[in-house]
Amino acid sequence: MQSLQPTSQRESVFNNEVISRFELYNSLFLTLPFYKVKDTGTLLPLFIKSCEDGVKNHETPAKLIEDFFGKYTPNTNTQDIIDLLFRFIQYIERQVVLFDAVEDASFNKLNIADEQSSLRALFLKANDDKILHEKVDQLIEDFSLRLVLTAHPTQFYPGSVLAIINDLTAAIKINDITTINQLLQQLGKTPFFNKKAPTPVDEALSLSWYLENVFYFAAANIQSGLNNLLSEYHIDPKKIIELGFWPGGDRDGNPNVHAETTLQVSKMLRQILFRCYYRDFRNIKRRITFRGVEDAMGLLQDVLYKNAFDSNLEPQDISSFIIENLNKIHDTLIKEHDGLFVDLVSNLTRKVELYRSHFASLDIRQDSRILRDVHTYCRQQKPINSLFPANYNELSEVEKIKALSFRNAKIKYADEQDSLTQDTLQTIAQIKEMQQSNGEMACHRFIISNCQQASDILQLIELFLWNGWEADELTIDFVPLFETVNDLSGAAEIMETLYTHPFYKKHLASRGGKQDIMLGFSDSTKDGGYLMANWSIFKAKVELTETAEKHNIKLAFFDGRGGPPSRGGGKTHRFYASMGKEIANKNIQLTIQGQTISSQYGSIDSAAFNIEQLINAGISSGVKEKHNVLLDKANYDTLEVMASDSYDSFLALRKHPLFLSYLETLSPLSLLSKITISSRPVKRNSGEALKLEDLRAISFVTSWSQLKQNIPGFYGIGTALKNQEKAGNWAQVEKTYQQSGYFKTIIDNCMMSMSKSDFSITEYLANDKKFGEFWKMLHQEFELSKSMLLKLAGHHSLMENYPVEKRSIAVREKIIMPLVLVQHYALEKLQHELTDEKRQAYEKLAIRTVYGIVNAGRNLA
Template sequence: MSEENVTPAASLGARAVGDIELPEELRADVRLLTSLLGRVLRESGSPGLYEDVEQLRQTMITAYSDETSASFEKAEEIVENFSVERADEVARAFTVYFHLVNLAEEFYRTRLLHQETGSDLTGTDTVAGAYSRLIEEIGESAARKRLSTMRFHPVFTAHPTEARRRAVSSSIRRLDDYLEERYANPSNPVYEHRMERRLLEEIDTLWRTAPVREHQPKPEDEVRSIMAVFDETLYTTVPKVYRRICDILQGDESGRTPPAIKPFLRLGTWVGGDRDGNPFVTASVTKKALAISSDHILRGLEVTADRVARTLTLSADTTPSSPELKARWHQLTTADEDGAASAITKAPDEPHKRVLMLVSRKIQATRTRNADLAYSAPEELISDLRLVQDSLARARANRQAYGDLQQLIWQVETFGFHLAELEVRQHSMVHARALAECEAGGELSTETEEVLEVFRTIAQLQGRYGVEASRRYIVSFTQSAADLENVYKLAHFAVGPGGKAPVLDVIPLFETYADLQASTAILSKIAKYPEYAERLQETDGDVEVMIGYSDSSKDVGPVAATLALYEAQANIAEWAVERGLKLTLFHGRGGSLGRGGGPTNTAILGQPPHSVGGRFKLTEQGEVIFARYGDPTIAMRHIDQVAAATLLAAAPSIEQRNLNASEQFADIARVMDRSSKERFLALVNAEGFAPWFATVTPMEEIGQLALGSRPARRGLSVKSLADLRAIPWVFSWSQARLNLAGWYGLGTALQEVNDLNVLREAYEKWPLFTTMIDNVGMSIAKADSRIAERYLQLGDRPDFTEMVLDEMALTRRWITDITDTTGNGRIIDNRPELQLAVKMRSPYVDALSLLQLRALRVLRSQEPSPNDTDSQAPGSQMPIGQSRDGSTSGAQGAPEWQHLLLLSVSGVSAGLKNTG
């Protein structure tokens, strides 16, 4: 076998996939990385591992395109003959393959983004292009106002869907750096050999690194994991986004005149603040979370201020300071005599540098809590920086005024002293129980004491970091205005008579189908509550409402939930417009279709009129955070795209298009809502469905994965879907290769409409329907009916199996008929880049699924199998759990099979990419 083919993917990486050709650069990188992985498997794997991986790989590739069952059955036979140790190694090999292919794709994408030309940067999917279109539609003055008030507000959460460890992520990031170095030094044999050695070393490290966590992470660990994204990407990337927009809008004037935009990104976080169902998030954890965030941003600002100061070596002769800056210098020297003396020594005739050196010391004092020197709020720091900037501009040092110094100002304006606003979330029932105890006046339970301590903590955090650091309080499962009023009442109980309650923006979270329908009635009532109404006045009519995608989908099915969410947004937007309020809709989206996933910018452009209004806020969780914000180049593009859609969504043409479409296809929406809901409820409400679901998916085992600090369920067992969180509901179906949570009921809904011409017209003209069809197409494409059928057979309910597979086939047929414009009869044929990604991974995901199935069968049966062995060589006949002393027990073998199952979960997640 040639060196080129010693890979668990080389033939696929080196050639076309079906009739789709891999781009040359991507093909080369995939071939390089997977060939190096092949060498690692030969060097570091047990004897015969490479040959076993290669045999399964080749068989799965054939089976993927083989309409007969022969190749697939052969693959099943290969997997059945693996020892548990060998199966574990094979699963790890395929998992590493996915990480490498994902890396290659990401690296290819970043190269394309680096190659973007001027025209690429002015399309309507960029802020500059969206702004230009707005000018055409509403005039320059109105467009400039929209630009200045735009907000994009991602909120990072610790939802447990990021299956890979931080150590794995770090290894992948180092590999990316090596690829970048290699790309920057082409045609250098000596350098290329050195880079190949380093790549091999890192891939070997990745292979040897345990892919799944051994211990459940603590909330503090999750905070630090999020900090890695900030440190490595967002801190420096965000000002680059602003600068690139200014470069396009201002041309040569960019960097020497005041910027054309104001900072529009604000970060939020639930990590350390979301206590809904997570007993490990306490008031103490919340304090630590914000302390960690604040330390990171203040360290960053201190270093940046010091760096900018070192560049301002402008003498007083060429660049005199303004009278205002001179006055500020004297104030600073009085407060910090030692720092002033040092600054005078280092910069005797450089007034701007001297001031910024003392500013850097004040930032340090803020971080170390030196009250004599510390800034009390980020506004004070911005004021000092503006004084320096204004002085430079008045001395005609414009490039120094609006260059690096401006980027520092942007960073302070964006991140403040807290980095990301820490939002608190708690379930409405917890509040109700706590308030009942407080009003009863007896001894308080531990739960209620903790609830009250949270409000005291928020007050402390606001005192230390400012009100903006933590003021939003989200009430999960808001079902009445009383659920919101309870928060204010508890805050007063917490501080006691005469105490000052924290500033709170209480935000309802409407999650279920019924709550979405009742949303405007609840809002109308709470708007009259004195403290809520007072806060509306203080914020000049800012009102925020959160809508949940996950539980509504689990409640009535994905189609009815999508339509209900759209209707609720339209109603809430109309409610806000009638009252002259500035609405921000907070979208509780996840990474998967079943949790509101899919391309964010297209989803924004399909929202109801007035529901965006230049403000878009959403949750970002798990794998999505690292996919969108882990790489600086991709993060820049993502932020630019989402901000562009946020700006453009309020364009009259976009709003009119969405309004016309919703009216034109209202009858279709009603038919789809009714029929899809009936179909979904007929399945999930059937007797025995909940335990069947737990049997035919690895739901129970997923709960044992050390993914996040929050438990996967609200109760101890799954007696009904209400006991199960939406995340494992979605995650489990993706692992079973069905993705049922994202499409079940759609096929029946389309069949009920039964008019292909009308449906194709809706696909062309109705953005909500277009997004739904495209996302379901992606979801169905990543599913596999042959493997799914094996999972469903675990439950011994042929009636459920038939319902699911029939609906899957019906949905696939209608999606294909609606989108297939070429006559090829293939799903997602209109999206070749996605089709390529799916085809490039599917055979390998299939292999991991077969390994997972085998582990599941063993764990469910707990019976010895004649093919299990303690040996690392294939083909041995020692039974499950047999130790070296010859004893046998299914229970003894379970830990190894449990590890294999969890490993396969991690691998499938890496292969599918959007699992939760």
């Protein structure tokens, strides 16, 4: 596995390369002559200092902001104050971007591979150890990494801003002051968001920027290096990296995604890919001007150009044709031209082998409750209605499964369908069209969210058989998504039912005996709190692995939001490296979304580094196949009690009468629906009153992070640890922490989440008549969690073992602290009677602060 430079060296690099350069360019930035920003650069440092002093003195945001304007701009009216605060926000948003660019420019200097712990070292060792060599060979054969890009309302930079960031990073790398100055001016004048909310297609187009400009190169580079390494050690090269894509396919809770949307995005991904291919081919054509390759070059020129630019072309999967002709050119260059420029041809061939005609697999996702309704609708139609009893919905699960016939049928729809039913049926039919156009991998997974029973999957299969699919040609993988703590506890039993079901068993065999299972971390955290979510997922994985092994099923876990490590924005590769042999780990699949995309995969360098770390972690873990010590009785019992105590604590918080009121009043939760950064509603059942169960996990987490309290990332863990100490079981907890890499990773990421919290900003609430006691309860659990975690880790401060990351977070939090205070100021004003004009102004002010706060968190969402 790749590791970082020694801490002291990294700290020195960070101080010199990041902090110093940021301060230099920031001083340049504050003097730029932006439109309507006269004197803003001068006043902003004074405003920041006033904010810091006001927080230290526990002043309310209203008092410290009004005192500032009274002191430095005494003659301003309310509208002038709002206008100047908007300009401060604009500057701070761009300061965050500047810090990102400076940090990204130093990425390679901060992250240097340690050859002793790399894959190369592992293969070198395997060369001298026959048993290890066989194990590595088998692991490579079975291993895969799938990164799935998802659209969430915490990744909102338009393509124009992403391009500026990319160019700014490149300029900072070489200290090109002239270009940096120009780009900072461009950044200051470029809008950071759209006036209208994006459509799902807009989101897909925005996210495809990363596919085209980052992953297209980074994934191919890693695959190339891996192929060379495998060839060196006489292991056959194998495609390991796969890309997935959710925008346009994920319709769970998003009424704006339709069948036509999915088809449109599929076509868009294909066209963008072929434009990438054509761009590379033009470079080849510029260099390969020799005889003997004219025919193949001419064919490729014609087919690549048409597929890249002709919108009237009838699309087909032509990847094999492209590879065949590239291989002809390759062979001719070797035989007749001394291999001149053969590397350019090999490079494009690798990319076509990776991305074929689809670029990234488009996943379809829908809620089980919707799919049940569609199944009910279809059962009422001819000729299906004769196959089912009238009381089918009242039957037990066993009786329902027994009633399913899995017959092919062509339904004659007699009555009008609602929009969700229509979308589901059209999408099922269109998946076949997408597979014919872009290849089977273009769209081959249907994810059933909120999956609660085996019939949820089996009924969906019937929908396919009733809408144009044959049983022996069902090129679809059905993926259950288990989300809540309760669903996770019953997951293994559901899969046992499926693995033993004759039809499903036969279907799995036709799909290579492989089953993907998705585990949703965000919803389980909202449901049960941080520790219970982690522990529930761990136990579910162990049970699901055991069930799969019993039936000889190749199991791949698909972790939502990067899985349990990501709540604190933590080290995902450490989480995968810590797996024991009791958890299937040969196929790593995870969603990357929000600011995780830009922070960890925003440049070719950082994407390649993080992809390689995940591959190293997965293969190294598979070779070790260590027993997971959390399954030893003493450790297991300890975690079981701690998770239960943590859950009880979190549940008591959720049931507190002020819980939702606190979030709605003091965070921008109620305003998130007005933010034009997402096509997805903030909550399900959007026309009804707010209920916690309807609130989307991403909105729930975002609201707490805006408050700088990050409750989902720690609440209850302090109580759980304290209870163990009181019970005289502390020595056992310490032993569990020292022995289990998995538990240690959970603790590390909890501390990272807490590092992004700052209760001092809201300490003025301690005296609030309505929320004072509630705030104190939250703060008390934070302080308890902090003290207990530090005691367990043997540290003096949070993230003590990650000093560079800790410093980076501290700088970011300092940059955006004024935004948090402006947000509180605006939200407090909204609690009073206001004219419509003033209300709109304060709402807009609060909304604008959200962007910069989210961006500074980078990997929180």
